[in-house]
Amino acid sequence: TDDAPPWLRVQGVSVTFGALKALSDVSLSVEPGHIHAIIGPNGAGKSTLFNVISGLYRTTAGEVWLGDDELTSLRPHQITRLGLGRAFQNIVLPPHATVERSIMLGRHHLTSAGFVRTGLRLPSAVREQRLHAARVREIADFLELGDLFDAEVSGLSYGDRKRVEVGRALATEPRVLLLDEPVAGMNATESALMAEQLRSIRAGLGITILLVEHDMAMVMAIADRVTVLDFGTVIASGTPTEIQRDPEVIRAYLGS
Ligand code: ADP
């Protein structure tokens, strides 16, 4: 395997649900090291696209590639293992888990030890557990969740819970991170902190970010590229400045 950051390529992807065409011939390329935003009205197909990339939905046509690996027919855990991490729009963390436990959930697919070997306290398994614990601590500190390490997720503010979910996704050691509406529902302070942390995930950790976001100010401030979806098709793709000037985008989305 090579260590060069991979391109994420979506090529001619279509998805239908019965009579509904949720995605029609969608193509986009996410450049390594970029923050790439997907915008578009409700129902445009943004979450469907994420579900296709992460292996939760099957395409009716088209392909998804991460570097030299075709993701299209793989299962979600295989896609995670190839370096595609995902934080969910609606948080799926177990309510009584601590911040530490919740971030640790992201490590499960990396654990070779398994519960039996850990239970037997084999030295290799204990050593591996220690490495996972250290990494989880690092991720919590990186996201400024260190002080909340032992707190229950259910007691946290909305913004902190969303950052724990990002931490869980980071714990999978992604090369490309998918974020579905990371600042939706956050207050201005929480959004600003998230925006800053996304920049440092990109700059400090070298992780490519593909995000769906409704907050246009945030998109324009942090995205290198923007792809606009409307009724399941790509109507524009370009830099934030190009997108803001695109007449079709203004008509379909920004104007509404
Ligand atoms: P967005 O995230 O852009 O708001 P979605 O991708 O969630 O849009 O949805 C796109 C369209 O596909 C919508 O009409 C939605 O109702 C439909 N859709 C999404 N997932 C499913 C599903 N599992 N079954 C049936 N229809 C779905």
Ligand code: MG
């Ligand atoms: Mg959505």
